[in-house]
Amino acid sequence: MWRMTLRPIPPRALKIDDAATDQNMQQLVMCITCFNVSYMPTMIQIRNGPKSRAALAGMSLSDYLLNELREVAARPTAEELRARLQGRLRIMPSLAPTQAVRAERDRR
Numbered sequence: 001m002w003r004m005t006l007r008p009i010p011p012r013a014l015k016i017d018d019a020a021t022d023q024n025m026q027q028l029v030m031c032i033t034c035f036n037v038s039y040m041p042t043m044i045q046i047r048n049g050p051k052s053r054a055a056l057a058g059m060s061l062s063d064y065l066l067n068e069l070r071e072v073a074a075r076p077t078a079e080e081l082r083a084r085l086q087g088r089l090r091i092m093p094s095l096a097p098t099q100a101v102r103a104e105r106d107r108r
Contacts, residue, residue, distance in 0.1 A: 049061050049064075049065060050064070
């Protein structure tokens with residue numbers, strides 16, 4: 001089965017009639033860009049990353065950053081934390097926190 005290969009067309013290579021307005025040109029370039037983006041792989045490039053931390057962990061920078069990203073994504077969002085806290089029972093201490101700290105300090 002054959003597959004058609006599409007190459008991105010740079011905007012400067014387009015031959016557009018002089019009568020085309022600036023807005024039409026922008027719309028055309030945006031359409032071409034959006035069409036080409038769907039055929040591009042997803043890649044993020046990070047420069048000047050924490051190479052020493054990756055080296056200490058015995059990992060490449062890419063692997064280290066991927067692990068860090070996974071850890072951040074696994075953390076609950078602020079909304080999730082708020083919902084969890086609202087679902088907990090409220091506790092009323094028998095002694096005010098300031099009094100408890102003062103009593104502990106006095107014991108030492």
